Amino acid sequence: MRRRSLMWILWPSFLIAGATSAAVFAAIDPLDISFFGFFQAERQAVYAGGFFLFWVMAALSSALTLHLAPRGRLEDEFGDPVPD
Incomplete structure (x- = not known):
């Protein structure tokens, strides 16, 4: 995969992950989330995990x-090739 393709995938997905994290964690407190019914994670761990989860999902979409x-x-429109 070319470096330009990676840029087209990773940069927009990074921006979307940041915006999605801000929107989700503005509505949900990470301390209210429990995993498997009893495991309570730290706030920073949930923020980081959520951001990377959103980033991977957006990168796969891109x-x-x-x-x-x-x-x-x-x-x-004239049939001439467009230079890169």
């Missing part, structure tokens, strides 16, 4: 979008 994008030469 990667799938890039994978499904049409490949081939881009042409302008």
